[in-house]
Amino acid sequence: MTLFWILACVTIPAALTVILHRNPVYSALALVFTLFQVAIMFVALDAHLIAFLQIIIYAGAIVVLILFAIMLLSLEPEEPGDGRSSLRAAGWGAAALLGLELVAIAAVFPDTPAAEKPLPEGYGSVAKIAERLFTTHLLPFELTSVLLLVAVVGAVVMARRRTGP
Amino acid sequence: MTEHYLVLAAILFAIGGLGVLIRRNVIVILMSVELMLNAVNVTFVALARQHGSMDGQVIVFFVLTVAAAEVAVGLAIILMNFAQRKTINADEIRLLRG
Numbered sequence: 001m002t003l004f005w006i007l008a009c010v011t012i013p014a015a016l017t018v019i020l021h022r023n024p025v026y027s028a029l030a031l032v033f034t035l036f037q038v039a040i041m042f043v044a045l046d047a048h049l050i051a052f053l054q055i056i057i058y059a060g061a062i063v064v065l066i067l068f069a070i071m072l073l074s075l076e077p078e079e080p081g082d083g084r085s086s087l088r089a090a091g092w093g094a095a096a097l098l099g100l101e102l103v104a105i106a107a108v109f110p111d112t113p114a115a116e117k118p119l120p121e122g123y124g125s126v127a128k129i130a131e132r133l134f135t136t137h138l139l140p141f142e143l144t145s146v147l148l149l150v151a152v153v154g155a156v157v158m159a160r161r162r163t164g165p
Numbered sequence: 166m167t168e169h170y171l172v173l174a175a176i177l178f179a180i181g182g183l184g185v186l187i188r189r190n191v192i193v194i195l196m197s198v199e200l201m202l203n204a205v206n207v208t209f210v211a212l213a214r215q216h217g218s219m220d221g222q223v224i225v226f227f228v229l230t231v232a233a234a235e236v237a238v239g240l241a242i243i244l245m246n247f248a249q250r251k252t253i254n255a256d257e258i259r260l261l262r263g
Contacts (some may be wrong), residue, residue, distance in 0.1 A: 004166075004169055004170070004173075007173075008169075008173050011177065012176060012177070012180070013188060015177055015180045015181070015200055016180060018180075018184065018186030018193075018196055018197070018200060019181070019183060019187070019188060019193065019200070024190055024193055024196075027194065027231055031196050031199065035203065041170065041207055041210075042206075042207075045170065045211055045213075046214055047210045047213070047222050047225070049222070050206075050210060050222050050226070053226065056204075057229050057233055058203075059213050061233060062199065062233060065240055066192060066196065066236065067238065069192060069240045070192055072247075073192070073244070073247050088187050090186075091186030092183065092186075092187065094182075094186060095179050095182050095183035095186055095187075096183075097173065098178075098179050099176060099178075099180075099182075099183075102175030102176075102178060103172050103176065105175070106168060106172045107171075107172055108173070109167065110170040118215050118251075119214075123219065124219065124222060128174070128219055129219055129222055129223060132219055132220065132223050133223055133226065136220070137223050137227075137261070138256075140227055141227075143230060144227060144230050147230065147231065148230065148233075151233075151237050151238050152237075154238050155211055155237050155238055155241040158238075158241040158242065159241060
């Protein structure tokens, strides 16, 4: 339980830094930090394979890609305000409302004794997850390969069009 | 225990939504969407732990794949748009608005 409170106290400021810092490079670094905190949460919840994938895919691939994009684009920090403060206030209000609703729903979640019962053997291990992936969830797994193919083709098509006529 | 993680995930999701609503830099908006996806992943893993089932973790595997594909295509769109229009401000990208 102590681990949870440490995680909560560190993750929320890091997430706020991601969205509130004016320099996108610092936002990306705060995002890496937040993703590592989420990986620690996964370890605490006995999802070891998912925690490793989180670090490898998110921190290793996605954030590096985002940093590359930031470096290729202009690095000017965003100007604050410029007469759109009413929209900004509306955004804060809507997000606060959404957060209150979600917290209210999550807080009344019935904490059944199921959380106390012993976990099955090898819970969260590579072998068990692979077994489920290739039996129960085989069709979504195969569809994932189609999704990745579409994403690759789409990215290549967009990259080529710029050099074309 | 589970509801603590659910509340934390709800707060993270709301922070991501706030980022999408108040920022105008499209790269930061993309990072906020990643935060929201992560919050949902925490919910999946916490509930999988609660029920002693591993299906939630398998779903997180799929969500990770979709997030990777989304970032690749999204960044390609942002870079191409910047090459043509010299802007990454969401208020100035209005090609689809007519």
